[in-house]
Amino acid sequence: MPSKCQFSHRKYSRSGGYEKHLRTAHASLDIVLGSTVQYNNTQTGELRNADASEGQDCDYESDPCPAGLEPDAFCPDIAYESAAEVFNTTSASARKQNHFERAGEVIGDVARFEDEHSNQCADPWALFNSAEGCKRGSWLIDGKVSKTGINDYFSSGLGNAESVAYSSMHLLENHLRFLDPYSQYLQWFEGQVEDGQRTLPFFYCDVVGCVRNLLCQIAYGDDLIYVPRGEYDPSGQTIYAEMHTADWWWDLQVEHLSRTLVWKTLAD
């Protein structure tokens, strides 16, 4: 049975590997739940030069996460432009700044977010009562034991249901669903389309559900970008790196949103 870590978004086929990962990679929950995007100097209008010596390790070339600054900062020789800086330069840029200040604004808190994830970190085996329950479920799933076989296994008294916290395949499936609470957003639908001669089936998920699933993954908490940003080198040239540094993202936050979420946008 694969175990999915909610914080690093990795799957482990063995409970031992999952347990080791939890002990080592998530020893401190504060790192995972830390706020990601903070613009502390947007009111001052000061140009900031990211200092590599102050930065901490990061996997991304364009996002070295300097301490005390934005986590998605760039390489050392790049000057960052805050909202106020844009406002003070040119009128065209100032238009971009209007919505930049309020882009990615938080409108509320997720209910019981801290409690749920704190409890999960405190007792990762809560569902199974013990590591043995996870290991046994993993063995049953990896061994491709049928649902009937798993039910027979417990009904015949071979399995200790109290120690593993499940006594049938149905309960085991419920535990698996709980391990991935965001899987509810990824429901598949079946559709049919007529091409004049025959009916062709196709399958699809809800686009918004997929977006919800990606945005709520705790593993991406430190990496998600909610606001556009201009990045410039010391000579003032724009550096295009990630999608949030592109001009059209700037423009979209200001200009009228005429494009819709339809297939026609692909023809642009």
Next chain:
Amino acid sequence: MLPPGATVVRIIGISDQTNLTNLSGDKKAWPVYITIGNLPSAQRNSPGSMAVLPLALLPLPPKLSKSSKADRRQRKINADTLQDVHELIFARRPDVAHVGIPIDCAEGKVRLCLPILSAWIADHMENVALHALKTNACPKCQVLTNELGTNARSY
């Protein structure tokens, strides 16, 4: 204008038709994947990050010959059908791109998000199939066939 404080969620679509079997029915699949541009590219493109989700399995019409006029007409119908399927998948809730919807974010905060389809990753033959183009046509502009490649720039 966007709603004040809105968060733009850049949707990136990925599709590619792929063979499943050879000489045993020539079975094919046409998967569509989705990811978001709000993730850094290194995170997004890492296989272990699981940042690319399967979105759809498109319908696959049977093979058609090029010579038959009826098949050419059927090919046009198939292209229109494909457009309809994409509209169904991507335009089920068009209001979300204008008004926005509150979405729970990873750090426990709720933001007003506007998911907008921004990019599509596909090779040339995939573009030909998606846009119902001729194979020697440019999917980006209306350049003539004999002038393909004349606007090439070196970076």
